[in-house]
């Protein structure tokens with residue numbers, strides 16, 4: 152069954168889809184706020200990306216980019232595996248290198264194959280509850296991506312003409328019309344993909360396409376429910392955050408529970424105060440004072456780096472109003488800190504446009520009810536198009552900065 156045509160079909164799909172996965176992945180790094188040192192790894196040397204303020208409009212921006220990154224990344228797995236299977240004979244060419252050009256080609260293939268497998272493994276493990284490696288996912292995935300990108304660009308440059316030529320060698324329509332009995336090998340090729348002395352086929356070529364395409368569809372069905380919601384959530388059995396969190400207004404994905412974040416419930420009760428810094432002097436507000444401020448209700452997505460997202464109806468006070476209350480109505484940025492004492496996600500720095508967007512809230516309620524403790528009671532950040540990781544829960548203070 153192996154041959155340049157089949158390999159080229161898988162290759163063509165990957166050639167279209169993987170650049171989207173790469174681009175949205177790099178955008179995710181930028182969305183994390185490298186300018187404020189919040190993107191991980193913070194210091195990437197000459198691999199620094201052009202940095203710009205992440206827009207806070209449209210509100211679904213990060214939901215879209217990160218949904219595409221993780222969603223397409225996952226459904227491409229069967230196609231990547233099929234493509235690797237289709238070129239297995241190349242793995243065993245001997246001698247492994249014949250010339251300098253050949254060595255360069257082999258190294259680029261190592262970067263391509265090693266890179267894509269590394270990105271798949273680290274990516275998949277990061278969206279499960281437990282990431283088991285001793286190194287930072289973000290650092291590994293970022294540098295792994297560049298290894299893969301280098302291999303990918305080199306590979307496309309070398310193979311594109313051959314891919315186009317092979318795709319033209321037969322029509323998809325004729326392949327789809329050919330039964331197993333009529334299936335014959337592709338003509339022998341110089342790369343040795345085609346078996347010189349093949350066994351009779353056990354599957355038609357359209358059968359292989361159906362198996363791989365079906366695998367992709369299956370992964371899509373098993374993962375999409377995490378974001379699509381409704382009854383499809385029950386189908387998201389491959390991913391941990393599709394499941395239910397009880398009924399009612401607070402029944403949506405929880406990233407880290409109050410228990411894991413070691414939130415002391417005593418600090419979220421009557422004693423809770425919001426501290427606003429950045430003005431002439433600190434301003435301390437209790438719950439009643441916050442409730443007396445103008446309240447706004449908006450539908451906004453919460454979109455995690457893990458690819459899931461969910462739109463909920465949030466009610467709270469505008470961050471812009473809090474900035475004014477603090478005495479700095481036109482802040483350059485704002486540092487939000489949580490009651491959570493440990494962990495990398497207990498504070499975040501928001502850009503000016505994120506603070507001043509009229510839909511950017513310090514939310515107290517969701518879907519008409521108080522936030523549950525797991526969703527950040529008594530107060531959490533929700534900002535249009537902001538990556539979920541910066542929607543800080545259990546907010547204790549906001550420091551409005553000049554720059």
Ligand SMILES: Nc1nc2c(c(=O)[nH]1)N[C@H]1C(S)=C(S)[C@@H](COP(=O)(O)O)O[C@H]1N2
Pocket residue numbers: 403404405406407412453454455456489490491494496497498525526527539540541542543544545
């Ligand atoms: N204090 C604090 N805030 C946090 C986190 C955290 O671990 N601690 N996790 C963040 C991440 S990664 C996401 S995706 C969202 C998830 O919010 P949820 O648990 O209400 O869905 O909260 C964010 N806010």
Ligand SMILES: [Mo]
Pocket residue numbers: 406454455456457539540
């Ligand atoms: Mo997240």
